[in-house]
Amino acid sequence: MVKALVFDAYGTLFDVHSVREKCNEWFPEQGEAISQTWREKQLNYFFLRQLMERYEPFDQVTREALRYACKANDVTLRDEAEEELMEAYLNLDLFEEVEEVLSQLNDKKLVVFSNGSPVMIDPLIDRSDISGYIDDVLSADGVKQYKPVPAAYYYAQQELGIEKEDILFMSSNPWDISGAASFGFRTAWINRNGLPKEELDIQPEVEYENLKGLLEWRD
Amino acid sequence: MVKALVFDAYGTLFDVHSVREKCNEWFPEQGEAISQTWREKQLNYFFLRQLMERYEPFDQVTREALRYACKANDVTLRDEAEEELMEAYLNLDLFEEVEEVLSQLNDKKLVVFSNGSPVMIDPLIDRSDISGYIDDVLSADGVKQYKPVPAAYYYAQQELGIEKEDILFMSSNPWDISGAASFGFRTAWINRNGLPKEELDIQPEVEYENLKGLLEWRD
Known part of the structure; x- marks a missing residue:
């Protein structure tokens, strides 16, 4: 029972990909790609940290994944954008x-x-x-x-x-x-x-x- | 020193993607996609097995990843193809x-x-x-x-x-x-x-x- x-x-x-709209505001037409890489890298990083025995909390992992996703998509992530996108993750x-x-x-x-x-x-x-x-x-x-x-x-x-x-x-x-x-x-x-x-x-x-x-x- | x-x-x-030619022989024009999914899933499966504490050797993981890659790409993997593709992994x-x-x-x-x-x-x-x-x-x-x-x-x-x-x-x-x-x-x-x-x-x-x-x- x-x-x-x-x-x-x-x-x-x-829906983690509901951040794509906010991504699109900062990076027009790249929101979808950035959101995809962001999630993939978030998963990759917490798997990896767990395996390496280097736990850091999910908010740090999510922030690091966002930074990586922006680099991988050739866009510059300004501090203000980073904070807004992290905030978007609290409002999925x-x-x-x-x-x-x-x-x-x-x-x-x-x-x-x-x-x-x-x-x-x-x-x-x-x-x-x-x-x-x-x-x-x-x-x-x-x-x-x-x-x-x-x-x-x-x-x-x-x-x-x-x-x-x-x-x-x-x-x-x-x-x-x-x-x-x-x-x-x-x-x-x-x-x-x-x-x-x-x-x-x-x-x-x-x-x-x-x-x-x-x-x-x-x- | x-x-x-x-x-x-x-x-x-x-080069793990040198299997793409053999994949193409069995699944014309889908070799690239199948090879990509195969490798991604292979990585995913050994990470996952390690995390779940369900170790199985890499040859089993690689075979399971190949089966998944074929399903994900909507092709039927016959036994003969499976053996040939696994063999291709010994000749990268x-x-x-x-x-x-x-x-x-x-x-x-x-x-x-x-x-x-x-x-x-x-x-x-x-x-x-x-x-x-x-x-x-x-x-x-x-x-x-x-x-x-x-x-x-x-x-x-x-x-x-x-x-x-x-x-x-x-x-x-x-x-x-x-x-x-x-x-x-x-x-x-x-x-x-x-x-x-x-x-x-x-x-x-x-x-x-x-x-x-x-x-x-x-x-």
């Missing part, structure tokens, strides 16, 4: 179905568990239209280890005080859903981008196009 | 300057240190034109942990029996050169693709366009 629904934030509840758009779905799941314990450090994830949730539905916001920064390492999911489980088999975890990120399944959470892959199934020896329990699928989910 | 020159293999000595092209440069460094101890498992990396070196110049071939499979974790570089150092400050490590892969520098090797980044410098708090000691730069390197 599932006792908590735990959601990843970036890419799952919130929710995917369109999220609020409606969460409002219908309100009889469950709803939790966000993100790699985002508290200075990033807390304002993002607080300012969003779903803050009233979320019972708890957990950050991997609490254990200073990034998903998808087992220690990160273990931290979340301990914070919740629930058996891992009683936690249903949702993420759109293949590496995150694989990590959660490998750790032992129940998993629903929110495959927003229609990606192929991973060729790994662990698989999510179910797969949905978006969060609406959860409304038909049964234990 | 540097006592050993240690080279990464894939992307540094050998050397980058054009490699043999000439290594022949001029023959007074140094020359070592290959790769994430490739022995069944992949040994035949690749043996069949190549540089096998006569290479004194030692080390695989991260010996410690069952992938670069860029410190334990992998430590393994190589122990195998060589040389202080880490006396080892000069070369890689074209930014994550590999960062990992090696973080561990404490001296480092020369072979930046074949003209990538921007990483936005990290560790940097390679020198940067060259290709291995020819090593001929001007002085302790």
Whole structure:
């Protein structure tokens, strides 16, 4: 019997590429490319830092990734632009179905568990239209280890005080859903981008196009 | 005083994208795209397995990445094609300057240190034109942990029996050169693709366009 629904934030509840408009204001017609590189490099950097055992919080990683993305796209990032773009990350758009779905799941314990450090994830949730539905916001920064390492999911489980088999975890990120399944959470892959199934020896329990699928989910 | 020159293999000595011709034979005009996805997914999978603490050797990871790349590019991978493409990975092209440069460094101890498992990396070196110049071939499979974790570089150092400050490590892969520098090797980044410098708090000691730069390197 599932006792908590735990959601990843970036890419799952919130569209990280909603920063492309702000990128376009500073760098006309390059917003899409910069946003893509920014996200790719953000992922690359926290994977790399975790592997090298050089943890730094997600806000620093995100800032470094932005600087790299601008260099890679041959644009100069002025301090004012950097601050505005970092601020944009605190105001990402929710995917369109999220609020409606969460409002219908309100009889469950709803939790966000993100790699985002508290200075990033807390304002993002607080300012969003779903803050009233979320019972708890957990950050991997609490254990200073990034998903998808087992220690990160273990931290979340301990914070919740629930058996891992009683936690249903949702993420759109293949590496995150694989990590959660490998750790032992129940998993629903929110495959927003229609990606192929991973060729790994662990698989999510179910797969949905978006969060609406959860409304038909049964234990 | 540097006592050993240690080279990464894939992307540094050998062009992983030389498989594109064989990919094109099986999947006309899609060789480039499949080769790109194959390499990206290979990197993604060994990072992910290392993070999830689910090590499997590089030949399995490479095979799984190939299967994914074919699905992602909407082509059917028949068994015969899979075997031929995996075989192509044992016959990658050397980058054009490699043999000439290594022949001029023959007074140094020359070592290959790769994430490739022995069944992949040994035949690749043996069949190549540089096998006569290479004194030692080390695989991260010996410690069952992938670069860029410190334990992998430590393994190589122990195998060589040389202080880490006396080892000069070369890689074209930014994550590999960062990992090696973080561990404490001296480092020369072979930046074949003209990538921007990483936005990290560790940097390679020198940067060259290709291995020819090593001929001007002085302790």
